[in-house]
Amino acid sequence: MESLLNRYRNITVLLLVIMAQLVLLAVSAKNPDDVRFIRIWTVTAVTPVARIIEGLRGGSTGFLHNYIVLHDTNQENQRLRSELDRMKMENVFLKNELNTSDRAKAIQVFQQHTPSKTVAATIIFTGAGSNSKVVFVDRGTMSGVQRGMAVVTPDGIVGKVIAAYPTASQVLLITDPDFAAGVVTEKSQVHGTLKGQGTPQCKVDYVAFEEKVEPGEWVYTSGDDRIFPRGFRVGVVKAVRPGQSFKEILVEPSGMQRGLVEDVLILIEGVHQRIPDAPSGMQPIYIAAPPPGNESKPAGAAVPAPVGTEADRLRSQYQALGEEQKHTYGENPPGAKPPDFTRLANPGAAGQGAYPLGPAGKNTASPAGTPPNPGAVGQGGYPLGPPGKSAPPPAGKPPNPEAGKNSPPVPGAPPAAPPAASPAAPAKTGTGGQGGYPLGPPGKSAPPPAGTPAKNPPDAARRLNPSAGTPAGGQIRR
Amino acid sequence: MTYSGERILLSSQREGQVSRFRKWVFLVVPLVAILFQVYVPMFFPFLSFLEMPLLVVVYFAIMRRSQISGLMVGALVGLAQDSLSKNPLGMFGIVKTLVGYFAASVGVRLDVEHGLIRLLLGFFFFVFHQFLYWVMSRALLGQQMTFDWPHTAMLAALNAVVGVALFHFLDKLKERA
Structure with missing residues (x-):
């Protein structure tokens, strides 16, 4: 036995040392904190x-x-x-x-x-x-x-x-x-x-x-x-x-x-810190005026407002309209005349710094068929109707000479029908316009003939009952 | 013993002279080698390729011509190296144990005073050391390491050249008979 160990002493020691280190390796690999x-x-x-x-x-x-x-x-x-x-x-x-x-x-x-x-x-x-x-x-x-x-x-x-x-x-x-x-x-x-x-x-x-x-x-x-x-x-x-x-x-x-x-x-x-904020894509971005010779925008168009949300665009439109008509929102006494919101539907009028609402002559802010709120009151005490349409004047007041100018098309009217207030469109008698009055020459609204019912029911009646016709005389009575 | 360039292989084990060193040499030289490897690359990163502890193990193994002495030196140096690295204890220990054993085995048969022999031994054992470490890393630790043969061969040549110079310097520490 001793001669065997002496004969293979070196290899025995080698194997023992390697085995010991393998055990050490296994222990330390399994638990790094050990040994x-x-x-x-x-x-x-x-x-x-x-x-x-x-x-x-x-x-x-x-x-x-x-x-x-x-x-x-x-x-x-x-x-x-x-x-x-x-x-x-x-x-x-x-x-x-x-x-x-x-x-x-x-x-x-x-x-x-x-x-x-x-x-x-x-x-x-x-x-x-x-x-x-x-x-x-x-x-x-x-x-x-x-x-x-x-x-x-x-x-x-x-x-x-x-x-x-x-x-x-x-x-x-x-x-x-x-x-x-x-x-x-x-x-x-x-x-x-x-x-x-x-x-x-x-x-x-x-x-x-x-x-x-x-x-x-x-x-x-x-x-x-x-x-x-x-x-x-x-x-x-x-x-x-x-x-x-x-x-x-x-x-x-x-x-x-x-x-x-x-x-x-x-x-x-350690104390957690905030990571620096990168510029957000939702912030308004300034867009310069288009280069000259751009035919897509009407002549005399103002520098477009910064692109933002839909609400920003609407707000800028109403703001431009108020400035154009020298009307300051919120500072008028009750009963004062509101601005003519019908001009918003006119692309020509909307070109005054405001964005078009959508297809020409249509107001996309309110979906078609939305019933009006009878109790809602807007600027100057007039009941609110579909946006883009100004309320007719109360009974007894002379018709608004501007009413026929840029009156919106009648809901439900054929899409091909030109807007009633188009400057190029010839005036037609008997055609209902703003407040149900027949349109005269541009800029004038002729008084209705007595007893003649308007073809298009007045706005107020439509607001209360979209299926109602025109009251007698075509005038709104309060 | 005068050196004869024509005789590389020793005809018998008794022809090979066993070099003796003082005890402090066995302690200081490996420590200095380890310190060199852990300190110098901080300021000279290009010197990180040098495996000074390996060269020291090979030197003592071939000069002592004792397999037990060689494997023990290899085991201790390897464990010390493992302690100063993130490896589990035993990786360098096992590898250098085998290097010390085989270097001593080779030193029994060859005339290790020859410069060319030292160069070849240094080259061979560096490659052997790196290859064995790679095998153990993949087999025992499951690490996905690649073995770059050309890069290893180039580093082995550089270490062998440095080893020849180092061996010549360490010969000064031998005890005179």
């Missing part, structure tokens, strides 16, 4: 030596820079750099807060929320391995650092703490293939997962093809991963390409654009 004592010993043994070396290097280079090359300039430069970094972070935070619509609320929020609590750390050495993207910093559990904390710089995120030892911590850089963080784009608010690739650029994964992401767009942390607070800069989108299952988005990290930085900040208590 920490080996790591603690090694890190504790290496950290002081690395600190001494770093101190010697920093001291010698500092001596060289401060006393040999430049005496005060370097100190001033370092002071300005640290102040600039601090102000950069503060500026980003303030910008995000002040972009909210309610400035008073933003100021209150800013007063209530303070910036994230951080602790400064210095990178003292990198991880072992040729392609390792892991670094060690000189802050550990004794400084309050815990595993899972975010590591940032004023320019952006750098990585996260994957192991915390008493005097040092291990940080996984964002360029490591095992790194992942939840991100969101600035403009399109597209959510994705930032992953390292082992190269200076990272990629954003799990972005669907239909999502719109543009190169040059900023990427921020979304806070979904519960590691990085929301609102921290990640980088700029450099390329967007279609991938196999998702879009392939490459991002250049802003936190490492100056190479591997020496000083970082570890977020002890």
Whole structure:
């Protein structure tokens, strides 16, 4: 037995050592926190030596820079750099807060929320391995650092703490293939997962093809991963390409654009921030006047109002009509004469800075067949009818000389019939117009012959009973 | 022992002289190698390709000509390297254990004082180290890594050249008989 062991001693020892390490590998792979004592010993043994070396290097280079090359300039430069970094972070935070619509609320929020609590750390050495993207910093559990904390710089995120030892911590850089963080784009608010690739650029994964992401767009942390607070800069989108299952988005990290930085900040208590708002597509956009020689718009048309919602367009039409007729809404005594809203239906009249309502001569604001509200009262005390039609004058008042000018067509009339108020249309006797009076020459409305019923029932009667005919005399009696 | 360029293979194990080193050399040299790998790339990133711990393991294995000594040095250096990386403990340990064992086995048969032999050994064991690490990463950890043969061969050549110079420097630390 002994000779057997002596004969195969080397291979036996080899197998034993490999088996022991396989067990160690299995245990540490299953539970990364286990077997920490080996790591603690090694890190504790290496950290002081690395600190001494770093101190010697920093001291010698500092001596060289401060006393040999430049005496005060370097100190001033370092002071300005640290102040600039601090102000950069503060500026980003303030910008995000002040972009909210309610400035008073933003100021209150800013007063209530303070910036994230951080602790400064210095990178003292990198991880072992040729392609390792892991670094060690000189802050550990004794400084309050815990595993899972975010590591940032004023320019952006750098990585996260994957192991915390008493005097040092291990940080996984964002360029490591095992790194992942939840991100969101600035403009399109597209959510994705930032992953390292082992190269200076990272990629954003799990972005669907239909999502719109543009190169040059900023990427921020979304806070979904519960590691990085929301609102921290990640980088700029450099390329967007279609991938196999998702879009392939490459991002250049802003936190490492100056190479591997020496000083970082570890977020002890992260504070979520608002992501800067991108310009919204729903905001009114100024559209310049059309170029000369554009025949689609009538001559003398005013500069079109800014494009907005349907309500904005209607409002501008009524406003233009009021200005044209020198009528100020809401400032007239009861019983005052309202503006002639029938001119809104006339494309010629609508060209005065207002938009056409729809097909010429038809008012699209109210659907056809909508019963009028008998109790509704509009400007000047007249009952409201379908928009675009002014109420007939009360009994006893002379007919409105303007009534026949731009009166709207009769609902239900053949669509081919020209508008009654068209300037080119010849005046027809017996044809009902505004208030049921036959139209005379343009600009005049002839009094109705006595006893002659109007062909078109008056507006008021139609409003009350769309199927009713014209009362006797064709006049509305109140 | 005077070196003869015509004899590379040793006719017997007794012809190979076992190099002896002081105990502190076994402690300091691997530590310096690990420190070099974790500190220098911070300021000279292009030097991250150098696998100084591997070269040190190969050197001690071929010079000691003891398989047990070689595998133990490899295991300890590999575990230390694992401790300072994000890998699970045992990845570099197993790989360098095997490198130390086989390097010692080869050193028994070859005249490792020859520069060309050292260059070839450095090249071969670098490729072996990277290949074995790749196999273990895919088989044991399930990581989808690719093995770039041309890139690995180029890095192996560079490490071999550096290894020859390093071995020449470490020869100064041998105990004189």
